[in-house]
Amino acid sequence: MSDDSNLLSVKDLSIDFLQEKTAVRAVDQVSFDVKKGEVLGIVGESGSGKSVTVTSILKLLPENARYTEGSISFKSEELLSMKEKQLRKLRGNEISMIFQDPMTSLNPVFTVENQLVEAIRLHAKLSRKKARQEAIRLLQIVGIQEPEKRIKLYPHEFSGGMRQRVMIAMAISSSPSLLIADEPTTALDVTVQKQIIDLLKELQQKINTSIIFITHDLEVVADLADRLLIMYGGQIVESGPAKTIFANPLHPYTRLLIEAIPHGNKKSGRLPTIEGNVPSLSEIPQDVCRFKERIPWIPDQAHEINPKLREVEPEHFVRCTCYKHFWMKEAHEKK
Amino acid sequence: MESAILLETQDLEKNYTLKKKTLFGKKAEVLQAVNKVSLAIHQGETLGIVGESGCGKSTFARLITRLIAPSGGKVFFDQKEITAMAQPEVRSLRKDIQMIFQDPYASLDPRKRVLAILTEPLEIHGIKTAKERRELAYEMLEKVGLQREHASRFPHEFSGGQCQRINIARALILRPRLVICDEPVSALDVSIQAQVLNLLLDLQEEFHLTYVFISHDLNVVRYFCDRIAVMYKGEIVESGDAETIYQAPVHDYTKKLLQAIPKSIESNEE
Known part of the structure; x- marks a missing residue:
């Protein structure tokens, strides 16, 4: 089997944070692959290094972070040596990210239309009118009723679940090959959580996106993830197919x-x-x-x-x- | 034999008026946040209130603590009508009814040391001397699984789970009879959540507490509560024994809530 089936391949990744005079290791020798169309669940508590690991993929770490070892290759290209300009083409285009807090990830002073259209036009050469149609189509995909009306509203007029749907719509607007979801349902009610997970599952099947799903709650990824990584103290402590790990x-x-x-x-x-x-x-x-x-x-x-x-x-x-x-x-x- | 009723609500209501701008000026719309809720909470039991955000469960909590005034209906605590109480009486009521909130950080004053946070409620109610208050605070810290040394620290030095322990210590230092827990574990990691739930159960046994436990997580509520009331759009749609509701829900909304729980681990175990 060749490496071609791997969309993302992280090898021996170690990340240090410089604190005053000492370096503190946040991620230690982490290796994993994400195949095309696969859902990888990364599970661990706060401080386990799971969020640092995934933010490092987009090279969005704070300034005091150092990649000390390892490689991250995406579609057989090395990300760690990539120039900022090239990276910017990947971010939000090939790889997009959804964050935990749907309340603060949207700009409160612009309408949903404004923000969605901006995101769409950033990555595709479309007229404003075409982009707006595309935005409405995306809102429909993520299950927002009456998108033509709702698109004119401001984020505060949306519920938490709806805002997270808008975030997902924005994240999939470029049909990314990899979607990183960092605790996307932690701030939401159980019923809404189920809807969002069902939605991600559906999207993964429809557009064959690979998903990395981060959570502290193993049960949340139980019926979504194909494979799991359990992290503790910056290291992987267990990994394998989700079914195997839940059974044993x-x-x-x-x-x-x-x-x-x-x-x-x-x-x-x-x-x-x-x-x-x-x-x-x-x-x-x-x-x-x-x-x-x-x-x-x-x-x-x-x-x-x-x-x-x-x-x-x-x-x-x-x-x-x-x-x-x-x-x-x-x-x-x-x- | 059932124990005595500690808190009772009769047709409790809270309405909010929303002003909506229309083409022809402003129009008033009434939102019924809590609609004719009648519930009884017995001494020593734990009543769970379940529902999603916006269903009125937090408004209900604020009504029974008299943090807000109801639009209609009555609340009785220990057979006294608290909805008819004057301010000074309400203040002494606070000694008996305390709350624990969802956000462990936001509910602690970042500029106060833990000792000051814990002794403040005692000071407000003029209980004991300064020295005795300090001793009580140390004792309470140990009861919630922290150490004496922690008393001189600031809230930012603690993790979320530890902060929630401080919140619990502050709520219990007045030796209340009823504690209202408003989503006390939903901001915590699963393993920390288990620690805090165990602590609340231990303290309930030790101090003979009565809990009202508000949550959207039915797994947690089933584990923690004796009885459950399911709230939907301001109304109680189903209430009864926790295990019965979990095993055989009657109302459609309860069924929907139960279906939303991720269940793969359970089914794999079987």
């Missing part, structure tokens, strides 16, 4: 993330939690299993030094040996 989650972090979601009533006891807090980047232990401190009841010998990602079954990778020795602590047991 191995890394302690993945298992705890799944168990932490309530699935019963309180008669079933307290919820399992992950002890302690996500360590800040500068406090992350190096050369050892980064999750060690969060599962103190697992003996030290269970972890390995310099844990590596290993293929434990076809396409299913897990970091560190601690998963073999892991057991779920009784949730209601108190310290």
Whole structure:
């Protein structure tokens, strides 16, 4: 099989943030591929490095970030050595992004029409009138009723779900080959969340866009993602086909993330939690299993030094040996 | 035997008048945010109020705490009609009814240290001496799983989950009888969400609290609440035992809410 089926290929990517005099590693040796038409879910809590990883693809990181190692190739072209001018052609055109907060991603002083038409004309040579027709068509695709009327409204006249739909319309206006969605449903109600996920699924099938979907809630990507990456402390701790991971989650972090979601009533006891807090980047232990401190009841010998990602079954990778020795602590047991 | 009713609402209503500009001048439109809601909350139980944004659940919370005045109907707390209370009485009512809000950062004053945040409610109600208040604050911090040392820090030094613990400590320091939790975990990561839910359950046992728990997440509500009231467009469309509603919803809207929950993990486990 050639590499041609890979739309995006990230290899050994490491990113440091310069803080005063020290460099702090936010992303450590991350590798993954996104195939054409595939949905990749990246799961992790705040501080896991998931957002830094995807923003790095568009090279939109803040100024104090340094790409220390690795490569990002998109359609066999290296992005890290690409000039800003070329990159600008990719952004919003070949690769677009939807952000978490639909409230602040739209400009409040312009109408939806204004903003959509601007986005469309930025990437296609269309007359204002044609662009407007295109905007209405896009609003229809993302499921906004009476788009001819609604297009004249301002963002504050839209609900959260509708605003996120406008963001999606804007993101797909250039028929991108890759759509990056950074927690697009976290700020929304469950019913709206379902609509947005169904919409993304439909778009992926209709226009064969590849999607990277970032979330902290494993259940959200359960029926959307083809493959999953679970990140903790800037590293991938588990990756594989979504079906395999849900059927057989191995890394302690993945298992705890799944168990932490309530699935019963309180008669079933307290919820399992992950002890302690996500360590800040500068406090992350190096050369050892980064999750060690969060599962103190697992003996030290269970972890390995310099844990590596290993293929434990076809396409299913897990970091560190601690998963073999892991057991779920009784949730209601108190310290 | 059922325990006594702590809070009761009778035909509670709140209307807002919206002014709409039309071609022929302004037209007034009435929005019924809360429409004839009658509910009873028993001592020691947890009542979940479920619905999507704009259904009136937060307005309802503000009505029963008397942060806003109703357009109609009555609210009784411990058999006293709070909708008829004068301001000084309302102030002492605040000791008994406290709230925990959704945004853990926005609900803490960024310029105050944790100690000052926790002792302020006691100061307002003139409870105890300054020294005793400090001691109470330290004690409360430990109860919510933080340490004494945290008292001298500012809110920005904490994570979202820790901030929510501080909010809980502040709400409970007055030893309220009823705590209204308005989406207390929806801004948190799933694992932190589990920690905070466990903490709320532990504290409920310890202080015999009654909770009104507002959320749009039915999984969380099923886990956390004894009874559920489903709210849609300002009205309660279905209410009853949490597990019963979860297993056998009757109203179409409840069914729709339940279908929206991502369920793949559950079905994979079976």
